[in-house]
Amino acid sequence: MHDVIVVGARCAGAATALLLARQGHKVLIIDQDRFPSDMRLSTHLVWHAGADLLQKWGVLEAVRASRCPALTEFSLDLGELVLKGTPPDAQVGAAFAPKRIVLDQILLDAAVAAGAELREGVLLDDLLREGDRVVGITAKNPDGTVMTEQARWIVGADGRHSRVARSVGSTAYHEFPKEAGSLNTFAYFSGVSLKGVEFISRPERMAYAWATNDDQVLAGVMLPGHSPRVARQDTEAFFFAEMEAMSPDLAARLRAGKREEDWISTSVGTFCRQPVGPGWSLVGDAGLTVDPITAAGITNALRDADLLAELLHQGLSGQGDLDATVAAYAARRDAVSVPLHLFSQDMARLAPPTDEVIQLFTGLAHNQAQADRYFGVFGQTVSPADFFSPENMRAITDQAAISA
Numbered sequence: 199m200h201d202v203i204v205v206g207a208r209c210a211g212a213a214t215a216l217l218l219a220r221q222g223h224k225v226l227i228i229d230q231d232r233f234p235s236d237m238r239l240s241t242h243l244v245w246h247a248g249a250d251l252l253q254k255w256g257v258l259e260a261v262r263a264s265r266c267p268a269l270t271e272f273s274l275d276l277g278e279l280v281l282k283g284t285p286p287d288a289q290v291g292a293a294f295a296p297k298r299i300v301l302d303q304i305l306l307d308a309a310v311a312a313g314a315e316l317r318e319g320v321l322l323d324d325l326l327r328e329g330d331r332v333v334g335i336t337a338k339n340p341d342g343t344v345m346t347e348q349a350r351w352i353v354g355a356d357g358r359h360s361r362v363a364r365s366v367g368s369t370a371y372h373e374f375p376k377e378a379g380s381l382n383t384f385a386y387f388s389g390v391s392l393k394g395v396e397f398i399s400r401p402e403r404m405a406y407a408w409a410t411n412d413d414q415v416l417a418g419v420m421l422p423g424h425s426p427r428v429a430r431q432d433t434e435a436f437f438f439a440e441m442e443a444m445s446p447d448l449a450a451r452l453r454a455g456k457r458e459e460d461w462i463s464t465s466v467g468t469f470c471r472q473p474v475g476p477g478w479s480l481v482g483d484a485g486l487t488v489d490p491i492t493a494a495g496i497t498n499a500l501r502d503a504d505l506l507a508e509l510l511h512q513g514l515s516g517q518g519d520l521d522a523t524v525a526a527y528a529a530r531r532d533a534v535s536v537p538l539h540l541f542s543q544d545m546a547r548l549a550p551p552t553d554e555v556i557q558l559f560t561g562l563a564h565n566q567a568q569a570d571r572y573f574g575v576f577g578q579t580v581s582p583a584d585f586f587s588p589e590n591m592r593a594i595t596d597q598a599a600i601s602a
């Protein structure tokens with residue numbers, strides 16, 4: 199009998215297992231994959247709020263030691279003007295973009311070092327129930343035999359196609375099809391010099407580039423999700439034509455480098471799922487999948503893990519009724535994550551800027567404190583609800599009028 203079984207051993211699951219095992223709980227973590235394992239469907243930027251959590255858990259040093267540079271300069275080129283800024287209220291004061299084979303392994307090693315038991319190559323099949331309560335799992339071992347394990351709590355950290363979510367019948371809300379989101383095409387390059395983290399925004403498209411491990415740069419372009427798909431053999435020409443149109447300077451720097459891996463081109467449907475019920479909860483993409491345009495998913499997953507582990511620890515150690523204590527996870531997660539999810543979805547439309555938006559960016563160009571707060575929306579140190587509140591919008595335009 200385990201205290202907690204965590205299904206999925208990447209950023210959400212490994213972090214949850216790490217935090218619970220450190221509190222002395224008996225944790226089993228399973229994954230169908232074997233580790234170290236990469237996960238290429240991500241541009242893996244971990245923003246300031248995520249870096250602060252990695253620091254709090256004592257694993258950020260290992261990220262730095264993987265030769266993953268601290269990212270401290272951010273720019274957003276809007277054509278008419280370029281905004282520069284740094285998210286406020288961050289302790290580490292940097293973002294990082296460790297490859298998933300690096301980040302997931304660091305978290306998993308720390309979880310195992312804290313006492314969590316890891317079983318790899320194990321595929322969750324279904325959940326065990328007593329009445330309406332989830333009490334365990336059945337899974338397939340690598341040799342094809344069936345494994346049955348019981349626990350006081352089951353955590354689904356099994357990604358956006360979560361089998362745990364399906365099995366408990368978790369309800370989805372704030373759901374959007376992939377056509378309503380962004381279509382992201384990216385690759386790794388070596389030999390490219392960057393000017394910090396670069397974002398370039400134009401009507402109906404966006405480009406970005408940042409540094410990761412192995413002295414490589416990750417660069418991509420984003421179009422609306424309903425755009426026609428480009429044939430695989432035409433991806434390189436498509437990418438450079440888009441990049442050239444948005445930023446001839448960045449296109450030239452990328453051309454001077456060397457592409458190191460195949461192109462990835464993808465779009466995802468997004469949603470929130472009811473994240474908690476009797477004996478179960480969902481963390482990371484299993485419970486909340488956000489459009490990649492704000493690169494929010496990993497930071498969200500780490501924050502979910504932190505919150506859920508705190509509540510589970512309280513409940514498991516008898517500081518209140520277990521179900522009632524963990525039930526608070528739903529509202530506390532959504533208070534932070536839903537505004538960011540809806541902001542990401544709106545941004546993913548890549549709509550041409552309205553007069554209001556042009557006025558906002560003009561105001562930000564002359565107001566460094568507010569420009570920093572705008573970057574803080576992405577760094578997840580400033581809530582989109584606060585930043586885009588009518589009072590804050592008025593403060594920015596009033597300040598712009600005074601400066602003019």
Ligand SMILES: Cc1cc2nc3c(=O)[nH]c(=O)nc-3n(C[C@H](O)[C@H](O)[C@H](O)COP(=O)(O)OP(=O)(O)OC[C@H]3O[C@@H](n4cnc5c(N)ncnc54)[C@H](O)[C@@H]3O)c2cc1C
Binds near residue numbers: 241242382494
């Ligand atoms: C194109 C793209 C770009 C992105 N870029 C960024 C970015 O720059 N920054 C950012 O923060 N986020 C980004 N994201 C989002 C980010 O990748 C996700 O938020 C993150 O991977 C979620 O982590 P997770 O641990 O919840 O789930 P996952 O990483 O999906 O891991 C789930 C794990 O569960 C395991 N699993 C699944 N089913 C089972 C089963 N039945 N039995 C056993 N194991 C199972 C899987 O093997 C896997 O290891 C991007 C996403 C996309 C699509």
